[in-house]
Amino acid sequence: MLKAIKFRSSNGQLEVLDQLLLPHTMSYIKISTVEDGWNVINKMQVRGAPCIAIVGALSLAVEIWNEEVADKKIFLSEIEGKLNYLISARPTAVNMKKESQNLMEFATSLCNDSECDPSDMKKKFIDQIIQMLEKDIADNKAIGKYGSEAIMATCKGSSQSVNLLTHCNTGSLATAGYGTALGVVRAMQESGKLNRIYMTETRPYNQGSRLTAFEMVHEKFSATLICDSSVAYLFQKKHIKAVVVGADRVAVNGDTANKIGTYQIACLAQHHGVDFYVCAPFSSIDPSISSGDQIIIEERPEREMTYVNGVRIAAQGIEVWNPAFDITPASLIKGIITEKGVYEPKDLKDCFAQS
Numbered sequence: 518m519l520k521a522i523k524f525r526s527s528n529g530q531l532e533v534l535d536q537l538l539l540p541h542t543m544s545y546i547k548i549s550t551v552e553d554g555w556n557v558i559n560k561m562q563v564r565g566a567p568c569i570a571i572v573g574a575l576s577l578a579v580e581i582w583n584e585e586v587a588d589k590k591i592f593l594s595e596i597e598g599k600l601n602y603l604i605s606a607r608p609t610a611v612n613m614k615k616e617s618q619n620l621m622e623f624a625t626s627l628c629n630d631s632e633c634d635p636s637d638m639k640k641k642f643i644d645q646i647i648q649m650l651e652k653d654i655a656d657n658k659a660i661g662k663y664g665s666e667a668i669m670a671t672c673k674g675s676s677q678s679v680n681l682l683t684h685c686n687t688g689s690l691a692t693a694g695y696g697t698a699l700g701v702v703r704a705m706q707e708s709g710k711l712n713r714i715y716m717t718e719t720r721p722y723n724q725g726s727r728l729t730a731f732e733m734v735h736e737k738f739s740a741t742l743i744c745d746s747s748v749a750y751l752f753q754k755k756h757i758k759a760v761v762v763g764a765d766r767v768a769v770n771g772d773t774a775n776k777i778g779t780y781q782i783a784c785l786a787q788h789h790g791v792d793f794y795v796c797a798p799f800s801s802i803d804p805s806i807s808s809g810d811q812i813i814i815e816e817r818p819e820r821e822m823t824y825v826n827g828v829r830i831a832a833q834g835i836e837v838w839n840p841a842f843d844i845t846p847a848s849l850i851k852g853i854i855t856e857k858g859v860y861e862p863k864d865l866k867d868c869f870a871q872s
């Protein structure tokens with residue numbers, strides 16, 4: 518499986534795959550500081566909500582790896598500033614913000630623990646970050662399991678295999694490995710339930726044609742690439758059982774921010790009676806927002822839309838609007854597939870009411 522992140526816990530060496538160069542070139546970038554981490558996230562050399570959080574946190578771990586910590590309170594204040602800086606790299610995905618909150622709660626508890634000396638605090642803090650890698654992969658495999666069961670539960674014959682559609686990239690290049698929506702695709706492949714995975718190109722960054730297609734070819738899946746504009750005709754001409762997409766931020770009512778183009782696919786899925794699932798770990802759900810209209814939608818530079826590989830494809834002088842995400846209303850979503858199970862959008866709020 519392709520690896521977006523290479524981290525050696527023996528010596529704190531971190532490298533990330535430069536996804537702007539895929540599929541033609543596999544090149545890893547060394548990350549030594551939070552500034553390096555911020556830059557690769559902001560430039561989208563690294564992308565995907567879970568991957569952003571893990572690379573951001575690991576960039577902090579490697580920056581402080583050899584630091585001598587003398588005062589716990591000063592150290593706590595230092596890491597808070599660095600985490601807030603990392604959150605600013607991209608505004609829509611919530612994972613970096615939530616993991617920062619979790620890390621700050623953990624660091625504060627260490628700071629307040631009189632039994633924990635400064636060097637212990639640093640070591641335990643770094644170990645907490647390193648655990649994110651394995652937890653993400655475990656979460657994704659659980660998402661895959663629950664998603665596969667949910668999709669097959671609505672099939673008549675147990676021997677049936679189905680066609681799925683996905684948008685953008687939610688696989689090993691968007692996470693620590695296995696993937697969220699692509700994790701469901703992998704789980705169905707593993708259980709013999711996948712006939713074919715269709716994927717959209719996902720203009721303008723082309724996560725589908727450059728990344729998802731790369732992952733699927735690399736692992737020899739039966740996979741077909743389509744233009745973003747072919748989705749309606751695909752639903753008309755091919756039997757698509759379900760759409761599985763990722764998420765950058767899910768509001769507590771189930772409204773979901775995801776890659777631009779997701780909303781129109783959800784509208785078409787409803788029109789054609791195709792089940793539409795969002796696949797995301799709980800770290801992508803934001804309990805602080807009640808609906809999707811509170812989610813900030815990042816707008817990317819116009820050059821990312823008007824040029825391909827350095828060649829201008831749009832008329833000079835045309836004005837451009839390039840939102841990187843849109844909001845799919847909960848009413849269009851059949852289920853939100855998480856590592857804890859599958860939830861109807863209306864039931865999501867109860868998960869947070871208890872906590």
Ligand SMILES: CSC[C@H]1O[C@H](OP(=O)(O)O)[C@H](O)[C@@H]1O
Pocket residue numbers: 564565566567684685686687688691692697698724762763764765775776777841
């Ligand atoms: C599991 S990745 C979630 C999400 O992130 C992608 O956005 P980007 O490539 O801009 O980071 C896309 O929206 C995926 O669905």
